[in-house]
Amino acid sequence: MEEARQIVTDIRNGNIKPIYFLYGEEAYYIDAISGYIEKNILTEEEKGFNQMVLYGRDVTIDEIVSNAKRYPMMAERQVVIVKEAQDLSRTMEQLANYAKNPQHTTVLVICYKYKKLDKRKPLYKAIRELGVVFESKKLYDNQVSDWIRKSLQGRGYSISHKAAILLTEYLGTDLSRINNELEKLQLILPKHTEITPAHIEAHIGISKDYNNFELKKAIGERNIVKATRIINYFAQNPKENPFVLTVALLHNFFTQLLQYHGLNDHSPKNVAKVLRINPYFVGEFQTAAKNYPMKKVSSVISNLREMDLKGKGVGGSALPQADLLKELLVKIL
Numbered sequence: 367m368e369e370a371r372q373i374v375t376d377i378r379n380g381n382i383k384p385i386y387f388l389y390g391e392e393a394y395y396i397d398a399i400s401g402y403i404e405k406n407i408l409t410e411e412e413k414g415f416n417q418m419v420l421y422g423r424d425v426t427i428d429e430i431v432s433n434a435k436r437y438p439m440m441a442e443r444q445v446v447i448v449k450e451a452q453d454l455s456r457t458m459e460q461l462a463n464y465a466k467n468p469q470h471t472t473v474l475v476i477c478y479k480y481k482k483l484d485k486r487k488p489l490y491k492a493i494r495e496l497g498v499v500f501e502s503k504k505l506y507d508n509q510v511s512d513w514i515r516k517s518l519q520g521r522g523y524s525i526s527h528k529a530a531i532l533l534t535e536y537l538g539t540d541l542s543r544i545n546n547e548l549e550k551l552q553l554i555l556p557k558h559t560e561i562t563p564a565h566i567e568a569h570i571g572i573s574k575d576y577n578n579f580e581l582k583k584a585i586g587e588r589n590i591v592k593a594t595r596i597i598n599y600f601a602q603n604p605k606e607n608p609f610v611l612t613v614a615l616l617h618n619f620f621t622q623l624l625q626y627h628g629l630n631d632h633s634p635k636n637v638a639k640v641l642r643i644n645p646y647f648v649g650e651f652q653t654a655a656k657n658y659p660m661k662k663v664s665s666v667i668s669n670l671r672e673m674d675l676k677g678k679g680v681g682g683s684a685l686p687q688a689d690l691l692k693e694l695l696v697k698i699l
Contacts, residue, residue: 367395367513367516367517369500370395370398370399370500370502373386373399373498373500374398374399374402377402377403377406377407378406382407382443382473383473383496383497383498384468384469384470384472384473384474384496384497385465385468385473385474385475385476385493385496385497385498386399386400386403386473386474386475386476386497386498386500387476387478387483387489387490387493387497387498387499387500388400388475388476388477388478388500388502389476389478389479389481389482389483389499389500389501389502390479390480390481390482390500390501390502390503390504391480391502391503391504392502392503392504392505392541393479393480393502393541393542394502394540394541394542394545395500395502395541396477396478396479396500396502397477397542399475399500400447400449400475400477403445403447403473403475404417404419404445404447404475407443407445407473408441408443408444408445412438412440412441413445415438415439415440415441416438416439416441416443416444416445417444417445417446417447418433418444418445418446418447419447419449420433420446420447420448420449421448421449421450421453422448422449422450422451422452422453422454423450423453425448425454426454426457427454427457427458427460427461428460430446430448430461430474431461431464433446434446434464434468434469434472434474435464435469435472436469436472437469437471438471438472442471443471443472443473444471444472444473445472445473445475446472446473446474446475447475447477448474448475448476448477449477450477450479451476451477451478451479452478452479452480452481455478455481458478458483458489459487459488459489461476461489462487462488462489462492465489465492465493465496465497466488466492466495466496468496468497482501483499483501504539505539505541506539506642507534507539507642507643507644508638508642508643508644510534510538510539510541510544511527511530511531511533511534511644511646512530512644513541513544514530514533514534514544514548515530517545517548518548518561521548521552521557522557522558523551523552523555523557523558523559523560523561524558524559524560524561525560525561525562526560526561526562526563527646528562528563529561529562529563529565529566531579531644531646532563532566532572532574532577532579533547533566533570533572535577535578535579535582535615536572536577536578536579547570550569550570551565551566551569551570554569555569571606573599575596576595576596576599576600576603576607577596577607578607578611578612578615578616580592580596581593581596581597581600581612581616582615582616582619582650583650584596585616585619585654585695585698585699586619586650586651586653586654586657586658587653587654587657588657588699590699593695593699594695597691597692597694597695600612600687600691601687601688601691601692604687609677609687609690609691610674610677610678612691612694613670613673613674613677613694614674616670616694616698617667617670617671617674619654620658620663620666620667620670621667622641622643622651623651623654623655623658623663624660624663624664624667625640625641626641626651626655627655627659627660627663628660632652634648637651666697666698669694669697669698670694670698672697673690673693673694673697676690676693677690
């Protein structure tokens with residue numbers, strides 16, 4: 367986040383480079399930086415003749431270079447943005463010659479999502495010399511709630527810890543999806559509001575009591591009544607609570623619990639570090655470890671794999687989600 371913010375700050379201060387190569391697994395920052403450039407470097411009057419957006423599947427490297435070498439019309443510079451540039455991965459190194467001697471009145475932005483740039487090759491070295499290379503890395507699960515908190519803080523909001531965890535559990539690590547939901551909340555709630563699970567339930571549609579986060583906790587505690595109540599809710603609302611997602615999250619939880627059993631150092635700091643979880647969850651693993659010995663955890667993981675196949679209709683006729691959920695709970699508890 368800090369590196370992306372610094373790139374935007376430099377552009378805002380007039381420190382504009384001739385090439386921006388944005389790559390990596392996390393699309394959010396690539397879109398955010400390229401979007402800022404697209405909206406802010408040129409005035410609305412200048413954009414008509416001096417800004418173009420190309421797509422990797424529709425152009426060649428030669429065509430990109432040809433456009434980049436044009437001179438701007440009645441403006442200080444032109445902007446050329448190449449989106450979905452990963453479609454040019456086989457020929458991308460051909461851009462190295464241009465990168466060694468770029469047109470300084472052009473701002474060329476390459477959006478190279480879900481791919482890596484080989485740092486040993488000439489293209490990377492040339493862009494590092496005269497432009498900006500930014501790797502947008504995927505966040506780990508235990509980093510997302512902190513990202514939510516910092517992101518909201520920058521917008522004038524705060525969020526309770528449980529609400530941040532709830533969003534993370536429901537939306538995963540997809541920052542673009544999370545950002546979309548946060549923007550919805552911004553439209554509804556006044557600044558300086560602390561976002562709570564009740565806000566999320568009311569405005570995003572994630573139940574604060576009936577979700578995979580609460581199910582995982584109930585199963586870890588062997589709270590059969592609560593787990594059954596949540597399972598019944600899932601059965602009545604299958605579209606909002608896909609069975610495959612529930613199984614995947616529980617499989618991840620029990621896999622981490624197996625790792626927990628194998629640790630020599632069970633201190634909260636070490637557990638959070640090794641399992642790559644938020645320290646908030648360490649207590650859940652301590653409780654679950656007492657309720658599920660290592661042998662039982664291995665059995666549950668095997669059962670979850672079997673249920674995952676059943677949920678996908680493998681090895682037999684597809685069962686209703688309600689039946690699958692009940693069988694799942696019985697096999698675990």
